[in-house]
Amino acid sequence: MWRDTVLVAGKDLRIEARSRVALSQVVPFGIVALALFAFALGPDRAPMAKAAPGLFWVAVLFTTVLAVQRSVSVESGDGARDGLRLSGLDPAGQFLGKLLSVGAQLVALEVVLTVGVVLLYGARIEAWWMIVASCLLGTLGLAAAGVLYGALSAGLRVKETILPFLLLPVVTPVLLAGTRIWQAALAGGTPSYGSPWFHLLIAFDAVYLALGVVVYGPIQESA
Amino acid sequence: MAPAAPPTSALSLRNVVALSGRFPLLAGVDLEVAVGETVLVEGPNGAGKTSLLRVAAGLVPIASGHLSVLGLDPERYRTTVRRRVGLLAHASHLYDDLTVRENIRFAVRAAGADTARIDGACDRLGLVGRLLRTPAAKLSAGQRRRVALAVLVARAPELWLLDEPHAGLDAGARRLLNELIAEANAAGATVVVASHEPELVAELASRSITVTGGRVTAERTLGPTAADAPGAPDTPASDAVALRAAPLPPPDGGIAHVA
Numbered sequence: 410m411w412r413d414t415v416l417v418a419g420k421d422l423r424i425e426a427r428s429r430v431a432l433s434q435v436v437p438f439g440i441v442a443l444a445l446f447a448f449a450l451g452p453d454r455a456p457m458a459k460a461a462p463g464l465f466w467v468a469v470l471f472t473t474v475l476a477v478q479r480s481v482s483v484e485s486g487d488g489a490r491d492g493l494r495l496s497g498l499d500p501a502g503q504f505l506g507k508l509l510s511v512g513a514q515l516v517a518l519e520v521v522l523t524v525g526v527v528l529l530y531g532a533r534i535e536a537w538w539m540i541v542a543s544c545l546l547g548t549l550g551l552a553a554a555g556v557l558y559g560a561l562s563a564g565l566r567v568k569e570t571i572l573p574f575l576l577l578p579v580v581t582p583v584l585l586a587g588t589r590i591w592q593a594a595l596a597g598g599t600p601s602y603g604s605p606w607f608h609l610l611i612a613f614d615a616v617y618l619a620l621g622v623v624v625y626g627p628i629q630e631s632a
Numbered sequence: 633m634a635p636a637a638p639p640t641s642a643l644s645l646r647n648v649v650a651l652s653g654r655f656p657l658l659a660g661v662d663l664e665v666a667v668g669e670t671v672l673v674e675g676p677n678g679a680g681k682t683s684l685l686r687v688a689a690g691l692v693p694i695a696s697g698h699l700s701v702l703g704l705d706p707e708r709y710r711t712t713v714r715r716r717v718g719l720l721a722h723a724s725h726l727y728d729d730l731t732v733r734e735n736i737r738f739a740v741r742a743a744g745a746d747t748a749r750i751d752g753a754c755d756r757l758g759l760v761g762r763l764l765r766t767p768a769a770k771l772s773a774g775q776r777r778r779v780a781l782a783v784l785v786a787r788a789p790e791l792w793l794l795d796e797p798h799a800g801l802d803a804g805a806r807r808l809l810n811e812l813i814a815e816a817n818a819a820g821a822t823v824v825v826a827s828h829e830p831e832l833v834a835e836l837a838s839r840s841i842t843v844t845g846g847r848v849t850a851e852r853t854l855g856p857t858a859a860d861a862p863g864a865p866d867t868p869a870s871d872a873v874a875l876r877a878a879p880l881p882p883p884d885g886g887i888a889h890v891a
Binding site for chain 1 (some may be wrong): 673689710711712713714715717719722723724734736739740743767776847
């Protein structure tokens with residue numbers, strides 16, 4: 410399984426490095442979203458800094474949809490999805506490989522968006538460890554749920570429009586927990602405040618990781 | 633764990649029905665292909681040739697009947713079966729952003745095959761020099777077909793399922809394809825070829841079946857019998873088709889119609 414994970418992740422990241430879709434479209438989309446939020450909130454930086462945690466995670470969620478759609482579309486050209494099924498790769502390995510690839514792109518994106526939040530919204534981060542931990546845990550959950558729902562929508566003719574509809578409500582716990590942890594991190598970072606939200610993120614990750622490893626194969630076969 | 637005993641039948645379908653939604657792709661196919669045999673599948677457009685190959689590759693689940701591929705149940709031993717079966721489909725299964733070499737390497741490694749065979753396969757298919765470093769997106773249809781063939785040659789599967797393999801190839805590549813099929817067969821591989829150009833495959837195949845309306849409706853003997861084929865078990869040729877509900881080909885004209 411691990412060999413297949415590395416193989417699929419390597420293939421997807423190589424494709425991404427060549428096509429540069431994440432760099433040229435997904436990251437700019439995230440920055441544009443942050444800028445639009447800033448325009449909507451007006452020139453006063455105080456409400457922007459206050460809303461920064463939620464706006465950051467909303468931007469991450471929207472860009473997650475794009476990253477997952479890209480991951481699905483890579484397999485939809487020239488019967489590549491059938492090729493992947495025919496290869497005999499372990500489905501759990503395929504799931505984890507796709508998760509790693511999408512996750513790596515999201516982490517890079519979150520770094521850019523964090524810088525954007527600091528520069529555009531004037532947010533002052535007091536506890537960096539909470540920011541890093543919430544981003545890593547949130548990314549894991551978003552990538553796991555995204556790859557799973559991406560596979561679910563892959564066989565549908567309306568996959569581009571159905572994916573956000575399926576994915577965004579499901580990842581609400583990540584938005585909620587991530588925002589709360591960011592608020593704590595901006596307010597001075599009291600671990601006791603962030604603790605239940607970290608637990609929520611860990612539980613979300615565990616559920617979607619386990620679910621993905623178990624059901625990715627059957628979903629791929631039936632999609 | 634997969635059974636260890638070597639199979640005598642490479643492909644066995646008994647009254648197999650496959651559906652796409654409520655539409656029948658296969659409507660009760662009986663077919664027995666012995667190990668080492670080369671079988672030509674003929675039939676008009678939409679008759680079920682591609683569906684037959686996709687079912688054999690385990691890409692389409694069967695709704696009823698019995699299917700055995702290389703002696704294994706493809707549902708139960710999905711990964712094992714898929715690693716031993718190669719399907720050359722209408723699509724080339726290539727990633728546009730990867731180079732020719734990267735595509736072949738990924739497909740061969742994914743199937744758990746020996747990557748040492750890649751260079752030989754590329755040389756054989758004329759995929760050399762700059763072409764190996766060319767992204768698949770820049771290839772012509774014929775070149776994509778050659779890359780897909782190189783994957784098949786490098787993987788060296790036990791069961792070759794070829795869907796219109798000559799389509800999009802020039803005359804030289806068609807000759808080469810026939811050589812590759814003959815070599816694979818000589819090495820013990822079983823080959824099932826669906827083609828609208830039977831004259832291109834007839835000399836390689838021992839048997840031809842005609843698929844119409846999702847059923848095997850006719851069969852004729854073309855060349856060497858299954859028992860003569862390299863790697864075939866020591867059984868009479870008639871045993872290879874014994875499970876078919878159809879009678880053996882009549883002596884006159886060699887065409888039998890299956891009920």
